[in-house]
Amino acid sequence: MRAPVRALLGRRARLRWVHLILGGALLMPYWLLGTLVVAPFAGGDGMFSGSPAAQFGAYAVALPLAAVTALFPLARPMSVAAARTLCGVPADRFADGPARSRAARARTAGWFTLHVGLGGLVSGASLALPPFAVSVMALPFSAALRESELERFWALDQRWLVYGGVPAGLAMLAALAAVAAGAGALLARRAPLLLGPTPADRLAAAERRAEELAVRDRLARELHDSVGHALSAVTLQAGAARKVLDSDPRFVREALGAIEETARRTVGELDAVLGLLRRGEEDAELPGRPGLEALDALLAATGRHVSLSVRDGDVTGVPEAVSREAYRIVQEGLTNAARHAGGEPVSVTVGRDGDALEITMENPLPARPPVARPGGGRGLRGIGERARLLGGTAEARPVDGVWRLAARLPLRGAAR
Missing domain, CATH: 3.30.565.10 (Histidine kinase-like ATPase, C-terminal domain)
Structure with a gap:
């Protein structure tokens, strides 16, 4: 039991989670620019439309913009500094210095896109899911909550709300931790390939x-x-x-x-x-x-x-x-x-x-x-x-x- 808990909530998992949150923060300027692009197609809801289609449309526009900005040589040292501290990868597996060659810049762009892409999704889930899970866990103890929009949202009877609220909320939080741990592990596995030295770096x-x-x-x-x-x-x-x-x-x-x-x-x-x-x-x-x-x-x-x-x-x-x-x-x-x-x-x-x-x-x-x-x-x-x-x-x-x-x-x- 201790090993799964450490894998989901241990120090390494927490640092990787912070790394993903950082990726979500880096995605925000690109996402805001993406909302301007998709606003004409969002109907009457405007640029801050709450529809999933508009939100993910802005997300899809943001990722290529992030990839283009990561082609600059100095993007690699900044990405390496964050990954070396938070990803739990040995420091000697990262490249030093700006990305000079075309291959190095392409790899850095791929890494940055992966980082902000996963970070945006995990950050959004980290902001939205815990309050919702806590509300679900509180359903058995609050008649007002059971009579609120949550009941109509789930379309379930009172017995499920009383007996299943706490396990459902805990399952949501565990799922969020598992997704964050999995995304962090994926970044850690890709980091040496995308931020490691290229053949030109090794020759230099x-x-x-x-x-x-x-x-x-x-x-x-x-x-x-x-x-x-x-x-x-x-x-x-x-x-x-x-x-x-x-x-x-x-x-x-x-x-x-x-x-x-x-x-x-x-x-x-x-x-x-x-x-x-x-x-x-x-x-x-x-x-x-x-x-x-x-x-x-x-x-x-x-x-x-x-x-x-x-x-x-x-x-x-x-x-x-x-x-x-x-x-x-x-x-x-x-x-x-x-x-x-x-x-x-x-x-x-x-x-x-x-x-x-x-x-x-x-x-x-x-x-x-x-x-x-x-x-x-x-x-x-x-x-x-x-x-x-x-x-x-x-x-x-x-x-x-x-x-x-x-x-x-x-x-x-x-x-x-």
Whole structure:
């Protein structure tokens, strides 16, 4: 017994009933306009005729008008807000944002028409039936009521009025609750179909997620390259200074200065990236990212064992996007060399080759293979990703006793 009562009068059923009443309220302007249309055909009764034909004629005119107004894009967010709160449907099954495509607008119009159509009928019944049912339930207890128009309306004898009034009134109220519950359940079943995401909405959502993931990957790559290089450089400089602490104070001072400069620069880059994460920024560019003009400072902070040569003597005029990614590739190459071949000399060659920028880094292979980190590193993979984003290539492998990292970045078509 409890389950049927909860289905008819429980919290979910009551909320859906409120949703239907809201639909009836939304129908009223259209229904009033419909009464103007059917008034010339209502005979002498006027626009507010009480005849069922006039009332349902206005209702039939109101529904197409409601469907037309629901074709506007902003109709979907308003319908979703009401349905998400009152229909008892999981929120993730609704679409977000205005209806942009033709299919989405058509579905929204169908939903709105169904909502106001059922809502108008249930609202009318909710206004008219309870007073009538209460009057019928009062018949056994009121001779005046039994002698009123109700008796002539039902055309029944006094015995039925005495013994059947209360059950008939309760049956009417139960029927109203059942109809409201059924209409609310019908709306709840149709809501995901009519207010849910269309294929175009799903495609747009997938594109947004892909863009967000690309931004996260880019920020993660920036943090890895910047902070990872800084830690490797600081570790290398600190270890070298510790070994010659007593014998070469000048080198120790230079190493400490390099550590200070590396830490200061990295803290600035870290603040910029974390600032973007805090703001939820999705701009394609990070402010203050260094380019090829900062290579000298990068190599100086790395140590004396790194040499730089620039083919043809000049790499000015390189597009900013290429310059920034080239800097990060060199930075990650130096980090890789410091981590796996610490102390070995590293040569860096940068130069133009036609319409591309070429970067070559070489260092002798260590006598003892380095110990691999658990899970492997991400630096070389990040270099390949940076090169591919610009339409270029990158590879790193041993060649004739040296470890060679070679990257080729196209200059044409690169974003500035």
